[in-house]
Amino acid sequence: MAKNKKTEAELPKSGPLFGYAPAPESPAAAGDIATSYGHFIGGQFVDSSGSEALKTVNPATEQVLAEFAQGTEEDVDRAVKAARKAFGDWSALPGSERAKYLYRIARIIQERSRELAVLESIDNGKPIKETRDFDLPMVAAWFFYYAGWADKLDYAGFGPNPRPVGVAAQVIPWNFPLMMLAWKIAPALATGNTVVLKPAETTPLTALRFAEICRQAGLPKGVVNIVTGDGRTGAALTAHPDVNKVAFTGSTNVGRSIARQLAGSRKKLSLELGGKAANIVFDDAPIDQAVEGIVNGIFFNQGHVCCAGSRLLVQESIQDELLEALKRRMATLRVGDPLDKNTDIGAINSAGQLARITELTAAGEAEGAERWSPACELPSAGYWFRPTLFTGVSQAHRIAQEEIFGPVLSVLTFRTPDEAVAKANNTPFGLSAGIWTEKGSRILWMADRLKAGVVWANTFNKFDPTSPFGGYKESGYGREGGRHGLEAYLDV
């Protein structure tokens, strides 16, 4: 951990407008990180049946944090068996008792939130400001919300006594590791399912720490099982014949292959996939608020957000004014040590993701869009990418069509509301959209026409456990959050 301190010392100075003293969170608050981890199966930490181990690195330093097991088919089978064994008793438990386990988990997460926030920041690269103020509160809230449903399922609108599906296979991404775990595990357990969850191969640590929380909560063995590994482990898990339900959050291509793999199997499937959201700013929008919304929309979590507002559609008449204000604001973004409480943009999660962002932004330049980034120093070690803006983007450009999943904003213009709708919907994705205007009737008119599962009007990137989230079209199907989120885990 001393090495992290050294990195902090190497951090870039802030941008030209403000000077901040470093405000580092202590890496030691993350608690002890073991040198190697096995899986969590049947209530125990166990070794893999195979010998392959993967490494998780701190993307801000490139230092190895820990080794963890590459789950084999045998490991997956063992975990599914444990979940199957636990399913009978867990699903037979009165809902009020299941609820109490989930409330316990929510409370322990709150108690240990600093530890988890720091650990998440170290393993993922996202700023401590976000893990502390967004991820962890959301994780606890998600468990708290679904805990309350466990004994009220008769009233959820799915008929009397709706039954759980069985064993749920859950595969989650690296952008919000613990929050995605909560989105998956909380509704699954509340409805009486047992789960095998595979965290992403670049961010396994908070899921493994969550396993300890399950033990502290006294959760019956086998109700939650965690198997680590890369896509091979995920494929083995979703293909396992004794799995009744698959929930996946990740890329559209992997989602497609899972849907294909499951065809004819009768396994229930929910998918939360990619996006290319339009954030639409009309000429009557309050510019300062819109700029904050644009910045939050694309630079939150380094742009590693499936619902990121990655296409800015600005009404032509205010383009110059808006872009000037946006550039001014972008120049104040602080890129650097994720553990510094002043950091706005942390590290890119992995070398692979950095390569993808680099490749797509190069394509943006090659295709003729104009690139701009504020001047900011980047640390010498670690994976970093400057907040980037592309203007002169046409709808056919790759940076207007493909999900970049990084801090890169493509700016397009429009003249009329009809044109804004047409451009916003001109994508195979349909996860989210943003509208900025003072005119209420126009908000509702736009919201009605945008093909997106979530529409943020005069705000962006807001989430809540009571509020259904999920996509249209190739952004997947099923909803997470709210009463709607129960359906994915009930046999209805």
Place this chain on the structure above:
Amino acid sequence: MSDVIRLDVMKTYKLFVGGKFPRSESGRVYEVSDSKGQWLANAPLGTRKDTRDAVLAARAAVKGWAGTTAYNRGQVLYRVAEMLQGRREQFAAEVAAAEGLGAKKAAALVDQAIDRWVWYAGWTDKVAQIAGAANPVAGPYFNLSLPEPTGVVGIVAPQTGYGHSFLGLVSVIAPAIATGNTVVVAAAADAPLPALSLGEVLATSDVPGGVVNIISGRTADLAPTLASHQDVNALDLTGAIAAEGPGAAAVLEAAAADTLKRVLRPAVDPSAQDWTSAPGTDRLLSFLETKTVWHPMGQ
């Protein structure tokens, strides 16, 4: 004076696409027989091209149909029931022939089909109130979730189960269009006549052209086109009963994965499906997307 024997005027059964009644572009027909093997009529042998034309018509109709008021959609669906009531005997005869049923049983099935239109007519302006939600988020935001139609739904119509040829058909079409979707229906291959006749009813019921499109032909030709078509948003595989081959449910579901279509799988045992049982809301809620809208609250 001798009695002249008057010949019946037989009907040429045609496809129903975009509110019109085209023949198949193939220029071909196939023989449709009753349960005893007696010839009933020639049905158009619809093709992949016919199916694609129908998808175009269905896509063109989405904006208008989804955009009409729920109250108006309810009135249109009720109008279908009215029109059907007037042609009850015709449909009873077609159902009797298609499923090998006695006149009484067939008429009862038609009556139920009429009632099913009424059931779904009443749902159009209520479904948002059972499928939507006002979400009490932890912050100063107005937060509302509303159901919207998925878009174009490809339907492989029921091919088995008691009442499949007409009551079953109505039971899959009505809920999909009640919520504002438009549909392309691959009619039951062996019993397409009630389906093709339904087109005539829809055409006179204020249902806008293209909202319902009905194609007869081989399931193995029509269904794969629906499953793989880029502009079809959802797939109802109720009638995908082939064990293998291009029309099998698993094959169609795999093809639908390429465009991430919402898929409604067939029953575990489709032949055991009893279309006379109460429909519930399952199908009504199957082809909906939930849209959640956030807005800040403040002065």
